[in-house]
Amino acid sequence: MDQVSTVCRRRHLSRRTEEAYRFWIRHYILFHQKQHPRAVGTAGITPFVNYLATARQVAASTQSQALNAVLFLYRDVLEVEVGHLAGLRRVQRRSRLPVVLAHEEVRDVLAGMHGTSRLIAELLYGAGLRITECMTLRVKDLDFRAGTINVRAGKGGKDRGSVLPERLAHPLQQHLVRVAALHKRDLAHGRGFAPLPDALHRKYLNATRSLAWQFVFPSRVTRACPQTSRILRWHASESSVQTAFKLALGDVGIHKHASVHTLRHSFATHLLAEGTDIRTIQLLLGHRNLKTTMIYTHVHQAIRRTVSPLDRL
Known part of the structure; x- marks a missing residue:
């Protein structure tokens, strides 16, 4: 292994x-x-x-x-040539529509969450981020002046930009003040190291202890790096947000099979319903193929207000 x-x-x-x-x-x-x-x-x-x-x-x-x-x-x-695999039985891929929450449902679920978990959930919905992309954001990736978020090494190893909601600018700035205070305490105790991607810790020796490279949502605990023995502060666990979201769903009485990833689906579907160009949504979501983004046109058509013939009787 x-x-x-x-x-x-x-x-x-x-x-x-x-x-x-x-x-x-x-x-x-x-x-x-x-x-x-x-x-x-x-x-x-x-x-x-x-x-x-x-x-x-x-x-x-x-x-x-x-x-x-x-x-x-x-x-x-093992560097072994595989060749043709005869007799392979592939499972048929089913076409499924993503689960989407209505505007009112998103509002109620977010209102039922608190603290950092709510801030993360708001960012997932407000910027259309995947949970991993959100948890691995660094302080330097938030551009408050431009109102943008830089997603580094997203799915497929691709970088992209997304919108930073104005509504979250002040809460995020307040949150970063607490992150900076935590980092200052770490430095005072001879720590303050953040894990860097690839070999950047050798190229930029001081970057690992700079505030810019700290995670926006740092973990409460520190761990020793197996390679360098440095005490690192990684990002917070995704499970804490997922658990808080599930509890909020139950508290507000929403029984859809939803997860935090549903907030990303809702972001795309609501933008489309408001008239945002499908190509723009593709760029914000970081989809390689437009066909992947087109699924949200079917979701929009499925959830739009259509009068049932029963209601016309």
């Missing part, structure tokens, strides 16, 4: 991709009674993937992720 992590980092894959690949490679090895993948050979790929489709009944995206993980293991880690 250490070799898998090494190749993932050499390829600059995201932390989540690395975790997913390690998870499925571990399951692949267990499926073949802990035999080494090189001993199993590429002939073991098809039975494993078909097992996921039939016995485990996983979704199409889950099966694709598992297949990509095993292909990565053979092609990139």
Whole structure:
């Protein structure tokens, strides 16, 4: 598994991709009674993937992720040519509409949240961010004068910009005052280090202790870096926001199968309903393909006010 992590980092894959690949490679090895993948050979790929489709009944995206993980293991880690996989049973991908909250539902859920969790949820809805993108924001990524947010290394390793809601400018500035005070206390105790991407800690020696590189939503605890033994302050956990959002949904009586990612869907759908150009929404969301963004046109058509024939009786 250490070799898998090494190749993932050499390829600059995201932390989540690395975790997913390690998870499925571990399951692949267990499926073949802990035999080494090189001993199993590429002939073991098809039975494993078909097992996921039939016995485990996983979704199409889950099966694709598992297949990509095993292909990565053979092609990139073990450097074994895979070739054609005969007899592969792929799960049919279903077309699903994303869950969207109405304006009033978003307002009620946000009103039911408090503190930093509410500020994060407001930022997810106000800027259309993914939860990971929001939690990994650095202080330098917020441009209050321009009213923009710079998302670094988002999904697919892409940078993009999004709008910084005027309504959040003052609350965020107040929040950053508390972040700066926390960082000052860390510095006073000989700490104040933030983890930097790639090898920037060697290129910019002082950046790791600067306020600009601290996370906007820092963790309450610090942890030692395995490589440098420095005491680092990472970003806060995503689960705290997810839990607070779920509790707020129940408190206000909304029974939709929603998560914090629903706020991003709602951001796009509400912008479209207000007449924002679909291309602009694509840029704000960071979608590579316009077809991905077009799903929100179907959501808008599905939730627009249509008079039922029953109401005309």
